[in-house]
Amino acid sequence: MGFEHELIIPNEGFPFKLFQFEGKDGHYVREKHWHRSIEIFAVFEGTLAFFINEEEYPLGSGEFILLNSNEIHSISSPEANRTIVLQIPMNVLRNVETGEGLILFTHSPKRQDSKIMELIGSMYQELQERGSEYEWKVQSDFFMLVYLLLTKYRKREILPEEIRHYRKLNRLSTITGYIRENYTKELSLEMVADRFGYSPSYLSRMFRKYAQTNYKTYLQNVRIEYGFQELANTDHTIGEIALNNGFPNQKAFTREFKKKYGILPSEYRRGQKNAKD
Structure with a gap:
């Protein structure tokens, strides 16, 4: 992710x-x-x-x-x-x-x-x-x-930079919590930045500095994680799973799934089925 x-x-x-x-x-x-x-x-x-x-x-x-x-x-x-x-x-x-x-x-x-x-x-x-x-x-x-x-x-001595870092992540976690609740919808950087009162460039910098990734990659990985869960726990088709989790089509979902897990969604599902037989 x-x-x-x-x-x-x-x-x-x-x-x-x-x-x-x-x-x-x-x-x-x-x-x-x-x-x-x-x-x-x-x-x-x-x-x-x-x-x-x-x-x-x-x-x-x-x-x-x-x-x-x-x-x-x-x-x-x-x-x-x-x-x-x-x-x-x-x-x-x-x-x-x-x-x-x-x-x-x-x-x-x-x-x-x-x-x-x-x-x-x-x-x-x-x-x-x-x-x-x-x-x-x-x-x-x-x-x-x-x-x-x-x-x-427990650590008894905490550095000032550690305190600043963790407080920044608390702020960012509010934003990412919103993304996880709405990941199936259209969620452009501009839309999310506007909702939380930031400029798109400032929000982009927050992700890069404190999350060490860019906004688009973060959103795609949220979607692929939920897609993985749906693939593992339902009988929905791969095309249905793609659309249910914010992907434009099955091809886009399959590409991201292969990139993250190293196998195709169809291969993962066959492996699950064989394990149960």
Whole structure:
């Protein structure tokens, strides 16, 4: 994908979102994006490659990556894997004391890494099995995990430029949230700039500076991401999917899909069908 702001909706009844990574089957690329939530990718089988602000963080089985709120990242998942993703909205930490108004965590390995993996694995299993009083066990594991994040992984010294950067992304995330809600419509740079009171040139510079991509690429990647989800989860024809997600025709959708995922939409769908047979 391009560079987008991702909206996080927690699991019902819990203050977090926990799910199996959508790139579990491989042949998956998620381009640069960010969100206001903290995010942990915990790899239990297989491998993933993470890129945070252009720096690569390869992950193997038993390893995780901890992503900060508003931290620009992308993901490459060429092979099948079993990865559990935990997303924690920042409002969960709203009562944590912070003089600079910003909470950041380190990417460096810690002695507690195996405990973090254990807690995430336990939470996911409990949510799948839903045994007696499982909600209490899940909540208990979650708050222990947050305790470890705050006491063992939190950065205590935050540079002024980091604060400025994250505040700018907060502003841009409002704009990209609007784009994600309206991506099926005509959304020219001029239209979006006018809606938010910016000139087109200023909005273009915002995308390039803080999202490290251009507006058109960002919009196309939002559309192709949603198109991928529709392809994977419905029986709609490829032509229907193209039109449903803002593409002018099937050819345009197929071209962008091949560019991002390395295979044609028809090939991906055949692979899904064969896996089920």
